[in-house]
Structure formats: structure tokens, C-alpha cells
Amino acid sequence: MGAMQDWLAAAAAERERCHRVRRTDSERSPAGRTDLLDLASNDYLGLAADPRLREAAAAALARFGAGARASRVVVGTTQAHEEIEHELARLTGQPSCLVFSSGYAANLGVLTALGSAETLLITDAHVHASLIDGARLSRSPVQVVPHADLDALERALRTRAEARALVAVESVYSVSGDAADLAATATLCARHDALLIVDEAHGIGVAGDGRGAVHAAGLAGAGHVVVTATLSKALGSQGGAVLGPAAVREHLVNTARTFLFDTALAPAAAAAAAAACRVILDEPDRVQRLHALAAVIATAADIPRSAGAVQSIPVGDPEAAAEAADGL
Numbered sequence: 001m002g003a004m005q006d007w008l009a010a011a012a013a014e015r016e017r018c019h020r021v022r023r024t025d026s027e028r029s030p031a032g033r034t035d036l037l038d039l040a041s042n043d044y045l046g047l048a049a050d051p052r053l054r055e056a057a058a059a060a061l062a063r064f065g066a067g068a069r070a071s072r073v074v075v076g077t078t079q080a081h082e083e084i085e086h087e088l089a090r091l092t093g094q095p096s097c098l099v100f101s102s103g104y105a106a107n108l109g110v111l112t113a114l115g116s117a118e119t120l121l122i123t124d125a126h127v128h129a130s131l132i133d134g135a136r137l138s139r140s141p142v143q144v145v146p147h148a149d150l151d152a153l154e155r156a157l158r159t160r161a162e163a164r165a166l167v168a169v170e171s172v173y174s175v176s177g178d179a180a181d182l183a184a185t186a187t188l189c190a191r192h193d194a195l196l197i198v199d200e201a202h203g204i205g206v207a208g209d210g211r212g213a214v215h216a217a218g219l220a221g222a223g224h225v226v227v228t229a230t231l232s233k234a235l236g237s238q239g240g241a242v243l244g245p246a247a248v249r250e251h252l253v254n255t256a257r258t259f260l261f262d263t264a265l266a267p268a269a270a271a272a273a274a275a276a277c278r279v280i281l282d283e284p285d286r287v288q289r290l291h292a293l294a295a296v297i298a299t300a301a302d303i304p305r306s307a308g309a310v311q312s313i314p315v316g317d318p319e320a321a322a323e324a325a326d327g328l
């Protein structure tokens with residue numbers, strides 16, 4: 001066996017030993033099933049199979065074809081892309097929107113396009129892998145502050161040597177389910193001339209009547225706040241987005257490598273997400289029902305009600321967590 005094969009085998013054995021083997025079997029998918037109760041996916045509003053999303057996707061498929069054919073800046077932009085950017089900006093109250101092929105690509109794109117050697121990038125310790133990877137690729141000096149520690153954030157901003165600063169947080173954290181104090185974080189960013197990037201992957205469609213936590217905090221349209229989003233969770237589709245000042249959008253169109261050198265989002269996915277934005281605005285009771293159901297789970301599991309749809313039960317160690325999951 002070669003060195004790489006040996007290394008693969010050792011890594012697999014170690015995963016087995018720690019009960020951390022991940023599987024990709026379709027048996028566990030709730031798609032098309034009526035015999036399963038879906039407590040594990042991110043289809044928070046049950047929109048992935050909604051007839052209005054399917055019809056919008058089918059119409060876009062018929063009109064534009066299966067794929068976008070090229071990068072957005074070559075010939076990949078269709079009216080479906082313009083429509084989702086309009087609808088998502090309307091939903092979140094933001095002046096402009098740019099969609100990417102995933103939320104992961106949106107986070108990589110925004111941090112690499114706005115970061116530089118002269119820009120300190122401060123991230124909360126609990127941010128998603130895509131923001132961590134974006135920070136690594138950004139060429140910025142990176143400082144990770146303890147989770148939700150506003151004093152540490154203030155210190156990092158106040159003592160920085162760099163002319164510019166970016167701060168990256170999540171509005172609703174994807175694992176622990178708690179919410180960032182966006183008002184206080186944005187105030188600190190304004191005071192220290194920093195741009196705040198809020199990942200609303202778990203906030204849009206969930207927080208603030210579905211319009212997101214940034215909107216609920218009165219920060220939509222603020223010149224020093226940028227939102228990143230995914231179309232693949234509450235919006236029931238696929239894709240990602242960056243929302244905020246028009247100057248940021250313009251900069252990303254011209255410099256974000258995960259936008260420029262990536263084939264545009266499939267038009268059908270864009271059309272389905274646009275339909276989801278309309279459903280969220282037209283049917284506010286969907287979001288209320290989500291919160292009522294989350295409260296039922298929190299009560300049943302005897303845990304505090306979290307800020308969003310993620311109800312987290314900290315188990316303490318990975319083996320016990322894997323056992324609990326198997327038991328479920």
C-alpha cells in the first residue's frame with residue numbers, strides 16, 4: 001500500500017474508534033416521505049416541497065433550461081437571477097442583493113473580496129466553517145474572539161493596527177441556536193469604523209417575522225452592515241446570497257472569486273427561492289407556527305427555548321452525542 005492509502009486507512013480506523021463516521025445514505029432523507037417526522041433538516045418552513053416552489057422551479061426549468069451555462073458575468077445571468085435578487089432584497093429590506101451558487105460560496109466570496117492585509121478580520125469563535133475558511137483565504141490578519149464576548153470584540157477593534165476592520169458573526173448560531181446581540185455588535189462596529197458581516201443562514205425565514213434578525217434589529221440598509229444568506233434552509237431551495245450596500249454588491253461582482261469563476265446558480269433554484277420569499281411575506285403565520293413547534297420541542301426536551309429553529313441539547317462529549325443520535 002502507498003503512503004496515501006496507509007494514511008486513508010489510519011484516518012478511517014480513527015473515525016471508527018471515535019464513533020465519528022459520517023454516512024450519506026438516502027434512507028434517512030425526509031424527501032418524498034410521509035412516514036417520517038422531519039426534526040433534522042433545515043427545511044424550517046416546510047417549503048422545499050411546497051407546490052408554489054415546485055411550480056416556479058418547473059417554469060424556470062422549462063424556460064431557461066437545467067443549467068445556467070456560464071458565470072453570471074459571462075452569459076449566466078437570467079431573469080430568474082434578477083428576480084431572486086429583487087425578492088430577497090425586498091424580504092430583508094436591503095438595498096441590494098447578489099446571489100451565489102451556495103451560502104458557502106457567498107461567505108467565501110464576501111470575506112475574500114473585502115479582506116486584505118490592511119483589514120483586521122474579527123470572527124466569533126462559533127462561526128460556521130464557511131466563514132472560517134473565508135477568513136483563512138482572505139489574506140487578512142484574523143482574530144477569533146470568544147463566543148458572544150462583546151468586551152473582547154471591543155478590545156480587538158479598539159487596539160487594532162489595521163486601517164480597516166471586518167467583524168463576522170451569525171445572527172442565529174447554527175449549532176447552539178443562540179442569537180447574537182446584533183444591536184450592540186453593530187453599535188461597536190459603527191463606533192470603531194468596522195463593517196459587520198452577519199450570516200443569516202439560520203435567521204432568514206425564522207427571525208423577525210421571517211425577514212431576518214438584521215431587519216428585526218432595525219439594521220436593514222445600515223451602511224456598515226452586510227448580510228450573508230443561504231437559499232437552502234428556510235427558503236427551501238439551493239444557493240446563497242450577500243445583501244447590503246450597492247457599493248459592496250458592485251465590488252463583489254467585480255472581485256469575488258466564488259462569484260466570478262463559478263457557474264451561475266441554476267435558474268430553477270433561483271426561481272424556487274424567489275417563490276419562497278413571496279410565501280414568507282404573504283403568510284406570516286408560517287413563521288409563527290415554526291416558533292410554536294420549536295417551543296413544543298424545547299418543553300418536551302426540557303431545554304431553554306433557543307432564538308431560532310435549532311433546538312440544541314448540549315450532551316458534553318462526542319461519543320455520548322453519537323449514542324444519543326443512534327438511540328433516536
Ligand SMILES: Cc1ncc(COP(=O)(O)O)c(C=O)c1O
Pocket residue numbers: 102103104105107128130170174199201202230231232238239240
Ligand atoms: C451558518 C451557516 N452559514 C453558511 C452555510 C452554508 O450554506 P449552504 O448550505 O447554502 O452552502 C450554512 C449551512 O449550510 C450555515 O449553517
